[in-house]
Amino acid sequence: xxxxxxxxxxxxxxxxxxxxxxxxxxxxxxxxxxxxxxxxxxxxxxxxxxxxxxxxxxxxxxxxxxxxxxxxxxxxxxxxxxxxxxxxxxxxxxxxxxxxxxxxxxxxxxxxxxxxxxxxxxxxxxxxxxxxxxxxxxxxxxxxxxxxxxxxxxxxxxxxxxxxxxxxxxxxxxxxxxxxxxxxxxxxxxxxxxxxxxxxxxxxxxxxxxxxxxxxxxxxxxxxxxxxxxxxxxxxxxxxxxxxxxxxxxxxxxxxxxxxxxxxxxxxxxxxxxxxxxxxxxxxxxxxxxxxxxxxxxxxxxxxxxxxxxxxxxxxxxxxxxxxxxxxxxxxxxxxxxxxxxxxxxxxxxxxxxxxxxxxxxxxxxxxxxxxxxxxxxxxxxxxxxxxxxxxxxxxxxxxxxxxxxxx
Amino acid sequence: xxxxxxxxxxxxxxxxxxxxxxxxxxxxxxxxxxxxxxxxxxxxxxxxxxxxxxxxxxxxxxxxxxxxxxxxxxxxxxxxxxxxxxxxxxxxxxxxxxxxxxxxxxxxxxxxxxxxxxxxxxxxxxxxxxxxxxxxxxxxxxxxxxxxxxxxxxxxxxxxxxxxxxxxxxxxxxx
Numbered sequence: 001x002x003x004x005x006x007x008x009x010x011x012x013x014x015x016x017x018x019x020x021x022x023x024x025x026x027x028x029x030x031x032x033x034x035x036x037x038x039x040x041x042x043x044x045x046x047x048x049x050x051x052x053x054x055x056x057x058x059x060x061x062x063x064x065x066x067x068x069x070x071x072x073x074x075x076x077x078x079x080x081x082x083x084x085x086x087x088x089x090x091x092x093x094x095x096x097x098x099x100x101x102x103x104x105x106x107x108x109x110x111x112x113x114x115x116x117x118x119x120x121x122x123x124x125x126x127x128x129x130x131x132x133x134x135x136x137x138x139x140x141x142x143x144x145x146x147x148x149x150x151x152x153x154x155x156x157x158x159x160x161x162x163x164x165x166x167x168x169x170x171x172x173x174x175x176x177x178x179x180x181x182x183x184x185x186x187x188x189x190x191x192x193x194x195x196x197x198x199x200x201x202x203x204x205x206x207x208x209x210x211x212x213x214x215x216x217x218x219x220x221x222x223x224x225x226x227x228x229x230x231x232x233x234x235x236x237x238x239x240x241x242x243x244x245x246x247x248x249x250x251x252x253x254x255x256x257x258x259x260x261x262x263x264x265x266x267x268x269x270x271x272x273x274x275x276x277x278x279x280x281x282x283x284x285x286x287x288x289x290x291x292x293x294x295x296x297x298x299x300x301x302x303x304x305x306x307x308x309x310x311x312x313x314x315x316x317x318x319x320x321x322x323x324x325x326x327x328x329x330x331x332x333x334x335x336x337x338x339x340x341x342x343x344x345x346x347x348x349x350x351x352x353x354x355x356x357x358x359x360x361x362x363x364x365x366x367x368x369x370x371x372x373x374x375x376x377x378x379x380x381x382x383x384x385x386x387x388x389x390x391x392x393x394x395x396x397x398x399x400x401x402x403x404x405x406x407x408x
Numbered sequence: 409x410x411x412x413x414x415x416x417x418x419x420x421x422x423x424x425x426x427x428x429x430x431x432x433x434x435x436x437x438x439x440x441x442x443x444x445x446x447x448x449x450x451x452x453x454x455x456x457x458x459x460x461x462x463x464x465x466x467x468x469x470x471x472x473x474x475x476x477x478x479x480x481x482x483x484x485x486x487x488x489x490x491x492x493x494x495x496x497x498x499x500x501x502x503x504x505x506x507x508x509x510x511x512x513x514x515x516x517x518x519x520x521x522x523x524x525x526x527x528x529x530x531x532x533x534x535x536x537x538x539x540x541x542x543x544x545x546x547x548x549x550x551x552x553x554x555x556x557x558x559x560x561x562x563x564x565x566x567x568x569x570x571x572x573x574x575x576x577x578x579x580x581x582x583x
Contacts (some may be wrong), residue, residue, distance in 0.1 A: 156531065163530035182452045183477035192446065279473065279480060281531040283546045299548060304528060304564045360548060
């Protein structure tokens with residue numbers, strides 16, 4: 001974690017190079033000799049999986065961009081040509097489309113893990129906030145990528161999402177016209193979305209570097225939530241963490257490959273295979289699954305402006321999590337009451353996702369309101385109060401003690 | 409070289425602040441074209457010129473959809489029954505109170521011209537559907553009456569009216 005690198009290249013050429021640019025030492029100290037807590041479980045492999053998925057999206061995306069045309073007249077057609085004519089185009093596009101879904105699946109697991117084990121707490125607040133920024137950028141990127149297909153769902157998703165800004169009092173309509181570059185979603189909109197969809201993944205990569213940097217300053221959290229105290233608590237990143245990450249990633253890739261090769265359109269919507277038609281709204285507009293919980297929150301509030309505020313607030317509130325959780329015990333493992341509320345929170349998020357697919361009528365509206373209330377209550381009521389009233393279980397003296405006791 | 413820090417404001421402080429201010433103004437000015445380029449360009453604005461619509465072929469009770477500035481415009485040739493429905497509603501009971509007379513041009517009660525975009529999140533409502541004989545939005549369930557006024561659902565406003573004028577009894581110009 002600290003101190004100078006022990007990296008000593010034996011090769012003379014490498015020594016010459018290392019003296020001038022010590023990049024070998026940086027890699028060695030960050031990913032080889034880097035000390036990791038010995039008790040990391042498989043929930044900790046999702047950071048590596050996410051880095052890999054970002055790589056997959058960037059590589060497949062750059063290749064798709066070589067064949068895609070961002071113009072309203074041919075965008076849809078060029079996507080179909082990728083599917084039918086381009087060599088392996090079908091594979092590259094299915095990897096990219098399902099890769100986005102897998103990326104979000106992994107990021108949700110990664111985030112829930114962070115909440116369960118209190119990974120956002122001192123001294124990792126900045127690390128957490130950088131993660132929230134990455135998540136926001138991912139949402140923007142995913143949304144704009146979905147629009148590029150220029151099917152019916154693309155077009156109407158673009159219309160509905162950009163119209164969220166029309167709720168801003170006074171300047172809303174001016175902002176929406178500015179976003180569109182016209183009087184409705186059209187060619188200028190598609191062009192700028194394409195430009196930004198190409199840019200944002202590299203911005204994400206930049207923030208990921210900061211995220212990893214902040215991680216390496218604070219050190220990794222671990223299932224006990226207590227810091228490593230001696231050499232008995234840690235193992236070197238390579239081979240221990242690298243191997244575990246590689247195994248976790250392989251399992252994750254099986255799931256990814258299953259979607260790509262067996263059910264590539266399962267997560268999509270059939271209406272998006274109809275070319276965009278500005279004159280007809282599809283009978284049912286549903287966002288991609290990874291936005292559904294927020295969509296349900298938006299719809300559960302009968303006032304337009306308040307609904308939009310709740311939507312953005314539900315994401316923005318994550319940035320304040322380090323200060324909303326007042327408990328000094330990090331890991332949910334030693335917080336019996338927190339654990340129950342946490343799993344209820346997971347159920348609420350999944351439930352909101354399910355409600356996002358339902359027409360906002362009758363019982364669904366009531367359920368969505370209850371779950372929306374709990375979503376915010378978890379952050380604004382439960383977490384601040386639990387820190388005061390919860391009786392936590394005794395913490396082990398060290399990581400190694402907790403591991404060895406469990407074995408005994 | 410030694411720097412002497414003084415509590416008093418010096419000529420140098422002034423130069424620093426003046427230089428910084430000019431730099432900030434320059435940076436802000438450089439943002440203007442970068443932001444303005446995203447607004448509708450000249451060709452988009454030119455294509456948004458007024459359009460003339462002949463109303464003669466529109467039958468009683470029919471709703472036609474035309475486009476102006478890429479926005480769908482509904483032209484509704486209302487029947488007597490539909491006009492009455494729109495007029496007899498208690499205006500105060502509406503979510504966005506507007507009497508029918510403010511929704512149409514005087515002397516042209518049978519013609520309702522509205523922008524066909526749901527004021528909730530921009531979907532296109534379906535004509536002749538819903539409980540009020542007007543429009544029903546399939547996205548989030550907003551319902552509009554025969555004067556295009558919001559009656560039920562999450563939309564906050566009545567369907568907007570485009571700027572238009574009657575050139576003759578059977579011809580309008582939108583824009």
